[in-house]
Amino acid sequence: MEKNNNLKNEIISTKANTLKALEKIITKAFIEEMLIIVVEDYVKNKREVALNIGKKFKGAKIVVRSSSTNEDCYKKSNAGHYTSLLDVDSSNVTSVINAIDDVIASYSSDIDDISNQQVLIQHQAVDVAYSGVLFTYDIQGQRPYYLINYDDSGSTDSVTSGIGGKTLWIARNTRLNELDVEWCNLLTAVNEIEELLKIPLDIEFAINKKNEVIIFQVRPLVANFSKNKRASESFNVFYDKINNLKNDYRNIKNIIDGNYMMFSDMAFWNPSEIIGTSPRTLDYSLYRFIITSKAWNEGLVPMGYRRLDDELMYKIGVKPYISLEYSFYSLIPAKLDEELAQKLVSFYSSKLKKDVTAHDKIEFEIVYSSYDFNTYLRTTELLDYGFSSSERKQIVEALKELTFNNVSNYNEISVNDTGDIKKLESIRKRIKDRYENCSNPQELIKVIIELLENIRRFGTPQFTRQARMAFIARSFCSSLVASGWFVQEDIDNFMKEIATVSSDFEKDYQEYSAGEMTRDDFNSKYGHLRSGTYDIRTDSYNQMVFRPVTGTYKPQKEKAIKTGLSEEILAKALLSINFDIPAKDFIHFMTTAIESREYFKFEFTKSLSLAIDLIQSLGKILNIDRNDLSWISVEDLEDCRRLGIKEIEAFLKNVIKQNQDYYNEYSNIILPDVILNETGISVIPVNKARPNFITSKKVEGEVVNLEHETDEDLMDKIVMIPKADPGYEWIFTKGIKGFITKYGGMASHMAIRCAEFEIPAAIGCGEKIYNYASGINYMELDCANGIIKEGIQCEDLRALITQREGINQYGDPTDVLEAAYIRFYELLGFIPQPASNYVKNVGKLFERQCDLLIVAGGGALPVKYYDRSHNEELQPHRDIMEDKLIKHCIGEGIPIIATCRGMQYLNVLFGGKLLYHPTLESDRPRGVDHKVYLVEENREIWVNNFHQDVVPADGLAPCFKPLAIDRENNTIEAFGSDEMKILALQWHPERKFATANALEDTRRLVINFIQRHIK
DSSP states (O other): OHHHHHHHHHHOSSHHHHHHHHHTTOOSSBOOOEEEEEHHHHHHOHHHHHHHHHHHHTTOEEEEEEEOTTSSSSSOOOTTOSOOEEEEETTOHHHHHHHHHHHHHHHTTTOSOOTTOEEEEEEOOOSEEEEEEEESSOTTTOOSEEEEEEEOSSOSSTTTTTSOOEEEEEETTOOGGGSOHHHHHHHHHHHHHHHHHOSOEEEEEEEETTOOEEEEEEEEOHHHHTTOOOOHHHHHHHHHHHHHHHHHHHTOBOTTTSOBOOEESSSSSOHHHHTOSSOOHHHHHHHIIIIITTHHHHTTGGGTBOOOOSOSEEEETTEEEEEHHHHHHHTSBTTSOHHHHHHHHHHHHHHHHHOGGGGGGIIIIIOOOSOOTTHHHHGGGGGGGTOOHHHHHHHHHHHHHHHHHHHHTHHHHHHHHHHHHHHHHHHHHHHHHHHTTOOOHHHHHHHHHHHHHHHHHHTHHHHHHHHHHHHHHHHHHHHHHHTTSSOHHHHHHHHHHOOOHHHHHHHHHHHHHTTSSOHHHHHHHHTTOBSSTTOTTSOBTTTSOOOOOOSOOBOSSOOOOOOOOOHHHHHHHHHHTTOOOOHHHHHHHHHHHHHHHHHHHHHHHHHHHHHHHHHHHHHHHTTOOHHHHTTOOHHHHHHTTTSOHHHHHHHHHHHHHHHHHHHHHHTTSOOOSEEOSGGGGTEEEEOOOOOEEESSOEEEEEEEETTTOTTOOOTTOEEEEEEOOGGGGGGGGSOOSEEEEEEOOTTSHHHHHHHHHTOOEEEOOHHHHHHHHHTOSEEEEETTTTEEEEOOOOTTOOEEEOOEEEEOTTSOEEEEOOHHHHHHHHTTTOOOEEOOTTOSOGGGGGSSOOOEEEEOOOSOOOGGGSSSOOOOOOOHHHHHHHHHHHHHHHHHTOOEEEETHHHHHHHHHTTOOOBSSOOOSSOOOTTOOEEEEETTTTEEEEEOOOOOOBEEGGGSOTTOEEEEEETTTTEEEEEEETTTTEEEESSOTTSOOSBTTHHHHHHHHHHHHHHHHOO
16 A cells, blocks of 8 residues: 555656556557656747757647646646647747746736746647547546546647537446447546556546547545545446346347337437426326336327337436337337337437437437328438338338328317317216315225326327327428428428417416416316326415516517418429328318317316316425325335225335435436447446427527526526426426527427427437536527527626715615626626725725726716706716726726616716607507617617616716717617717617616627727
8 A cells, every 4th residue: 555655646746747657557559759848947038949840840730738736636636737839840949939938927817936847748649539638437426437538639738728529438337348439438447547557537538530539637536535445345336227227228138029128218208398207106107107117108009009018218327218128119100010019129229329419309300100291202311221222112102191191181180189088087077076174094005097088098099199299390391391392491380370389378377477367277277287297296376476477578579460371382292292181171270280289288187287286285294294195106005005094104104215225326327318228337438419409590698597596586687497398387387588598309399399489499309418508608599590508698797886875774875786787697607896985095006907997877967967857866976986997997998888877977077968858749658668760770679668867868978979869759778889889879778678678788788898998
């Protein structure tokens, strides 16, 4: 042990010394040619050092890297804290000197004596295939995984600079022969270094095109080093769990060909979207019982799809998965013979393996499950995969016949399914009336099972059928665009004309808010909804406290007049595929199918919600709270239905403990989105998902993540939630600007809602994009181009902001600043520093660089500035301070943004005039938006209104030019000066706007001003 510690201490030093020490002893990787220079020696003769570097590296590109004593050590890594530069031309003396100077300058920020610090010069790696960073342990969960963040674009710094990268987890007990050659070679090299140092490590690496490993850096994994005292036995227990999951996987064979299955957490009946990636026992059990055990296929068989009598969903550890082979097989027409069907399954499997990011889009991108206007063209790819022309023809004709029959007979199918859902409604009402207050646990268990069985008989098969009909309709819509019959705007307009239960919900919620609908009436329609449809721990709307909508919210774009799809064009499209259906009937099918999907889901979940309520009632009788009830399964209830009360309680409490213990044991094991084989359980790539973008709009807005900010005002915000769950219906009453989910598909509930309301959305972003988006304060969501990124920011600015005068509770003078000002500018990328009204030496405020002055609003000016007297409270200290600040900034060329009172003060300081509370031609009530005309842009925008004094058109100071005017009242709403670098707004950018996207217009004005005047 002492020998190991000595070796470790000899090797781990500065970056340069560590690499120098390793260079002599490692054999499984190599370190690029290097030169270490000391600052003290370098500054004596920079040119000579630079010339020597040029000779040593023979004009090749070099990397100039930091190597200080303040980084890469046991106590702290300071990763990325100091400067390192790539692509330096070693033959250019000036470039070399400048690069070394930049690195040394970065030391000066927090190292007092830099004379003994090092700078590392290395030959820059070439022919790089992979580069990245490897952690030898999971730094967050203290788990035995290698974590590799890497880039395969050829860049050597995209991961460490934070601008790119992919992620791969590898369990530490994984056999090297299970890995691809590049990762096998990397771990072989890493294992050699681990054997030498015996500590958790953070290693920067590259792999060249010969699959040789290059080590750039080795340092202690500081986040883990002091904590990693876990015995190897505990890791062995962890490895046993991974092996148990592999055994579970091996025991699942598909009944189609007897092989192991491929799994996806988001294919077909996407459990990650509906019940989450690690659902509790009851969530999983309910979903399995009423959907994925039987109903998923029973609803499809009458439509002409293949029968498959097996479970669709399986659990590995605590994560639910859908069988990809079963999904593929069940969506093949029954008319095709078995040999051709299995050939299609093999084709679909191969196609998915080439692009696993399509696993949540199999119905759109992998499988041919129905016929549309583009099917014939799409199926040409079959000929490249070993299908004959005859086989392709059989497939196309079978799809066409299946689709035509379902569209033609849709009305009859819908009537029958509606009849069944009405039967379920009748059963639900009977059970609710008789058993809502039942106190007998045996009776409750019996009726819970009865209700669930009736859902499985009269509710979910019908829903699965209607969901498939809706998919067929959506497929027709998208293919009408792809085949050139319509443009996307036509389809968007068609989709927003479709009235779903969400349309009714929004209308009813507005009526409830206005007092035109009672809470009881509202609950009778929507009380069954809950944000986790299958989760007993979430409140139903019956139990939630709803805040009525206050004020008015006006959509910026009025609802379009119904135009519909052109029947003439549609008739030609139908004729082109020989679909003998009148265009009017076809439109009716597409509209009704999409509406019915939402209706049937809305209806069957009423019975599901009652079942969950009855389980809660059972828990109250047995003294089991709903958190504990979430650990039981439907099968557990079936097993104890004939037991006595005490026996039931004991049985369920024992089951709860067992299920909870299993969950706790296995919930920290990392599992992938897609499992293609057994190795996928221990080698886990984090695939970057491809979001499903809804609408073609582009918006920017503040981001609110409802996982963390449950009580936030959502109006005009881009809202994020993990799952596209219908229980979040209330979100659409809040005037949101955009919508993002981690899980969900193009045909999901929320995707349809967003299309209906024209809300730009990215549905099903996946973990990587979702986590990235969660870290953004202000987002640009560009659906047309598939972009999610940080909105334009004005970072690293130093700004001062003025404040109101006030008096505290003790009678002392104080400064007052509305928090909304800080938030508005924080979302631009900087936080302004408040300037006190009682500072005597104003120059002190400008000792540090100041880029911008913000003159805030609120309060009245002295009487002398108005056309008549007033009795409002004056703010003399503020007036003096703002006068000094404004004059200083104009004199120094520092830009100024002024709002409301600040705008008016600027105007009168330079000779303009104000009207105090005038009678206007068009009334402008406080808090109500109105339009202003942007003079230079020749367009109108909506702005808020929190003032009564105005700058008349003839009262603008001559040194300013009007930027925005109220044309109805002939008043100045904004002015500016390029010479003095001033932007003055009469409205309040920091306060609420009642009109959708109005804030975005104002934000753009402010950003444009800042970018024009601040470099």
